Amino acid sequence: MGLTLAEKILSQRAGREVRAGELVVVEVDQVMVVDSIAGSFFKRLEQLGATPRYPEKVAIVIDHVAPAANVEVAKAQKEIREWGKRHGCRVFDVGRGICHQVLVEERLALPGGIVLGSDSHSTTYGGVACFGSGMGATDIALAAASGRTWLRVPESVKVTFRGRLNPAVSAKDAALEMVRVLTADGATYMSVEIHLEDGAESLTRSQRLTLANLSVEAGAKCGLVVPSGEILELYDVPGWLYPDPDAAYVREVEIDLSALTPRVSVPFYVDNVQTVDSVMGKKVDQVFVGTCTNGRLDDLHEVAEVLRGRRVAPGVRMLVIPASSQVLEEATADGTLLTILQAGATLGTPGCGPCMGRHQGVLAPGEVCVSTSNRNFKGRMGAADAEIYLASPRVAAASAVAGFITTPEALEREETHA
Amino acid sequence: MPRVWKFGDSINTDDILPGKYAPFMVGEDRFHTYAFAHLRPEFAQGFRPGDILVAGRNTGLGSSREYAPEALRKLGLRAIIAKSYARIFYRNLVNLGIMPFEAPEVVEVLNDGDEVELEFEQGVLRRGSETFRLTPPPAFLLEALQEGSILEYYRKYGKFPGEGTP
Numbered sequence: 313m314g315l316t317l318a319e320k321i322l323s324q325r326a327g328r329e330v331r332a333g334e335l336v337v338v339e340v341d342q343v344m345v346v347d348s349i350a351g352s353f354f355k356r357l358e359q360l361g362a363t364p365r366y367p368e369k370v371a372i373v374i375d376h377v378a379p380a381a382n383v384e385v386a387k388a389q390k391e392i393r394e395w396g397k398r399h400g401c402r403v404f405d406v407g408r409g410i411c412h413q414v415l416v417e418e419r420l421a422l423p424g425g426i427v428l429g430s431d432s433h434s435t436t437y438g439g440v441a442c443f444g445s446g447m448g449a450t451d452i453a454l455a456a457a458s459g460r461t462w463l464r465v466p467e468s469v470k471v472t473f474r475g476r477l478n479p480a481v482s483a484k485d486a487a488l489e490m491v492r493v494l495t496a497d498g499a500t501y502m503s504v505e506i507h508l509e510d511g512a513e514s515l516t517r518s519q520r521l522t523l524a525n526l527s528v529e530a531g532a533k534c535g536l537v538v539p540s541g542e543i544l545e546l547y548d549v550p551g552w553l554y555p556d557p558d559a560a561y562v563r564e565v566e567i568d569l570s571a572l573t574p575r576v577s578v579p580f581y582v583d584n585v586q587t588v589d590s591v592m593g594k595k596v597d598q599v600f601v602g603t604c605t606n607g608r609l610d611d612l613h614e615v616a617e618v619l620r621g622r623r624v625a626p627g628v629r630m631l632v633i634p635a636s637s638q639v640l641e642e643a644t645a646d647g648t649l650l651t652i653l654q655a656g657a658t659l660g661t662p663g664c665g666p667c668m669g670r671h672q673g674v675l676a677p678g679e680v681c682v683s684t685s686n687r688n689f690k691g692r693m694g695a696a697d698a699e700i701y702l703a704s705p706r707v708a709a710a711s712a713v714a715g716f717i718t719t720p721e722a723l724e725r726e727e728t729h730a
Numbered sequence: 731m732p733r734v735w736k737f738g739d740s741i742n743t744d745d746i747l748p749g750k751y752a753p754f755m756v757g758e759d760r761f762h763t764y765a766f767a768h769l770r771p772e773f774a775q776g777f778r779p780g781d782i783l784v785a786g787r788n789t790g791l792g793s794s795r796e797y798a799p800e801a802l803r804k805l806g807l808r809a810i811i812a813k814s815y816a817r818i819f820y821r822n823l824v825n826l827g828i829m830p831f832e833a834p835e836v837v838e839v840l841n842d843g844d845e846v847e848l849e850f851e852q853g854v855l856r857r858g859s860e861t862f863r864l865t866p867p868p869a870f871l872l873e874a875l876q877e878g879s880i881l882e883y884y885r886k887y888g889k890f891p892g893e894g895t896p
Contacts, residue, residue, distance in 0.1 A: 335870060337893040351754050352796055359881050377755070388754040432794040432818055446818050448796030450825035454884055462870075462890040496740065497788035501817050531791065533817055581740060668749035668793070689744040689792060696768040 314556020316468040317536045318503035321424055321443045324552060332467040332560075342369050342420045343456045344429035346411050347385075348376040349449045350392045353430065356453035365459045367400035371420060373411035374404065378663035381671040409636025409662040412436040412444075412604040416521065417638050423539055424553045428455050433604050433686060435528040438506075438535040439521035440543060441553055445534050466503040466533045469494065470561040473523075475570035476511040480721055482614065482704035483519035484606055484684065486567065487526035488575040492585035493565055500531030502562065505555060506538065512569055513540040518608045525605045526686055529582040574719050576682075577702035580690040588707055591717050597679040599630045599712035600693075601705050602660070603667045606684035607635030609642050611705040616648045618709035618720045619655035625715030631673045633660035657712070669693045675700075682711045732780040735773065736842035739786035743793040743819065745769045747801045762801035779806025782848060784840050786812065790819025799823050809850050811864065813837050824871050827879045831864040 315323060316332070323330045325338040343364075345353050350372055357363065364370045372392055380386035389406070396403035404414050411431055415421045421437035427444045428434065430452045437444025447461070455461045471490055477483070494504070504527040508515055515523075520537045527535025539549045574588040601607070601615050612634065624630045632652055634640040640662050643649045653659070666673030667685045675681055675698035683693070688700035701717060710720040718726075749755075751764035766773040783802065789812040790799070799807075799822045810823065813834040823830045829850045836855065839862075840846070847856045853864040866872060870892040874880040883891055 335892050337890050348749075348752055348754060349795065349797070351758075352800070356881060360885055382755070384757055385754055430794055432792065434794075446794040448794050448799075448818060448822035448825060450796060450879075450881060451821055454880065454890075458884070458890075460890070462892065496791060497814065497816070500788065500814070531788065531816055668744075670750050670752075670755060674750075687744070687792065689742050691748050691768040692744045694750075 313560050314558040316503065316559040316561065317441070317505050317538060317555040318443065318466050318468055318534060320552060320555060321426065322463065322465050324424065325426060330465050332465050334465045335462060336465055337460050337462045338426060339460055340369070340428050340455050341425040342371060342415065342427045343452055344411055344415055344427060344434065345370065345372045345452060346376050346431050347374040347378065347389060347392060349430045349452070351388050352449035353453050354391070354395060356450050357457060360453060360457050362457035364399055364401055364456045369459065370401040370456050371415065372396055372401060372403045373408070373414055374406050375410045375663040376668065377670045378406040378661055407637055407661050409639070410604045410607065410664055412525070413608065413635040413639070416440060417636060423543065423547050423549045428452060428461055432528050433525050435532060435535040436521050436525040436604055438524035438527065439517060439537050440547060441536055441539045441549070443534050443536065446528065464501070466501055467562045468503040468505045469499045470505050470507060470564045472507040472509055472564070472566045473512040473569050474510040474566060475568055476514065477569045477572065480719065481572045481574060482706055483515060483522040484704035485572055485575040486569055487523050488577050488585045488702065489567055489572060490523065491526055491529045491583050493567065494530035496529065496581055496583040497531045499527065502532055504530060504532040504535040506535060508538065508540055516542050516610065517546060518610045522605055529686060574704060574707050576707065576717065577688055579688050579699040579701070582687060582702065588703070588717065588719050591701065592722065594717040595680060596628060596682050596711050596716060598673060598675060598681040599628060599708050600666060600673060600681060600683040600685065601708050602633030602635065602665050603685040604635065605686045606705050607633060607639065609639050611684065612639065612643045612648050612652065614705045615709040616651040618706055619657070619713065620651050622655055622713045624656035624712045628712055628715050630657035630712040631660055631665065632657050633665040634662050636662050666693050682708045682717060684708050731845040731847065732782055733778070734782050734784050734840050734842060734844040734846055735777065736840060737783070737785040740788050740791060741769070741785050742791045743795055743798040746790070746798040747795065752795065753797050761797060762804035765801040765805060774805060777805045780808065781806065782846060783807055783810045784812070784837055785810065786837060787814050789815050791816035794818045796822045796826070799826050799828055803828055809848055811836055811840070824867060824875065825880050827875060829875070830867060833864050836862045836864065
């Protein structure tokens with residue numbers, strides 16, 4: 313019996329063949345810490361009486377509340393800067409961007425590598441076939457202190473995407489469909505191994521990151537996209553970094569990209585996925601484009617395409633937050649941001665923004681937000697009864713213009729008939 | 731006597747500790763007072779050390795924020811009985827020394843407010859004259875828990891439970 317992609321990566325690192333169910337202790341390439349757990353991380357290291365074993369392998373990213381929202385946060389971020397300097401660890405400061413995007417841009421997450429992050433969406437690195445997994449402060453501190461972590465080699469669910477997305481559909485729709493099919497705990501403790509076939513190999517790095525990002529919403533330990541297409545051009549992909557054809561999977565799922573229609577995840581769970589048609593017309597108060605799921609350049613391009621020559625509806629706030637300073641620069645240079653701003657949207661500092669309800673776009677009671685992010689839990693973006701609908705950048709942009717949930721195609725039909 | 735606080739399926743880390751009440755937002759000394767602030771506002775006031783959390787499927791899904799279970803630990807939680815757990819949350823519980831029992835049948839029969847006694851080393855739960863057996867976590871995790879926490883274990887042995895030579 314062959315090995316899955318997760319088994320391949322962990323075997324390579326363990327220096328022996330390991331199988332699902334085994335416990336391994338492996339070296340990690342990079343430990344990623346975000347501002348919001350940095351304090352706990354420092355505290356745990358203190359409790360251990362340890363300092364980072366390999367300072368160059370520890371990166372702290374100030375992104376969850378950037379810039380600081382209050383004095384408590386400002387103090388915590390000051391400590392991060394001082395701590396980073398003292399221990400020789402990288403600190404990506406306010407404005408550099410969202411941890412996952414930054415680690416990919418900085419090439420700290422690479423094919424075949426292992427990156428542990430203090431953020432659950434560290435599965436994102438799987439978009440470039442890097443074993444990325446989220447853990448809490450204690451595990452992250454142990455990884456920093458030892459350079460290693462313990463892992464149970466996960467079973468794998470194989471998800472095969474076939475065909476090409478039609479122009480009205482995004483990788484986000486494919487990701488939401490995957491979560492719907494797997495359900496919120498359908499891949500708990502497992503690796504979601506994503507295969508792209510029959511044209512789907514053309515999905516870009518950005519689109520693959522979106523798929524891997526959402527895999528944690530099915531409970532996954534990691535979401536690994538088998539390397540192909542653009543990944544082979546951007547990276548030196550080692551020859552062993554492919555699953556064996558006779559690898560064993562717990563479950564196999566197929567999703568036809570060419571038959572997919574726009575999706576939306578309705579409150580209050582990510583796997584409450586429906587077609588946009590079923591919630592079309594729902595009035596929105598805020599639209600948020602950004603986050604580690606959909607704040608990249610191609611996402612902003614899709615938004616600009618919809619917004620060009622149109623205006624955000626009166627009474628609707630549209631907040632756009634590029635995922636990183638690099639995205640911000642590129643979207644400025646190519647005119648994308650001008651289009652977005654001319655439509656009446658507003659910008660935030662590269663970072664996580666209002667995704668977890670801490671600042672910059674918190675929702676009032678009863679408000680409705682269409683967001684390109686990855687979670688719509690009750691109270692996540694503010695008031696307990698505010699509603700978050702998760703959608704693609706295209707659907708988010710069209711909804712901002714209409715003032716209610718809609719697609720660019722439906723918007724255009726309506727405008728033509730008006 | 732310790733009481734049961736019963737929740738349903740899919741309680742997530744935003745339920746357990748909403749993001750806006752993270753320690754670095756509101757202070758280390760206060761954050762735990764916001765546990766379940768949206769879902770069950772009386773929780774933090776009413777929870778007594780030793781009380782037990784009982785929950786349904788996929789308990790703790792969502793964020794890796796360890797300060798969610800840490801808030802519960804600060805309130806005096808030592809054990810959770812659930813139908814199943816989300817992965818990161820499960821690791822965080824063990825790391826904080828909160829014993830995660832997985833016992834779907836027991837969850838079914840327990841009610842909110844039940845008075846119970848739990849001997850968690852043995853995994854024995856008593857309610858009046860009834861006794862329930864709970865399966866403890868895997869051996870290597872218990873090895874860590876027996877030292878108090880995985881941090882203590884690592885500090886003492888310089889390696890992880892189940893690991894050969896460091």
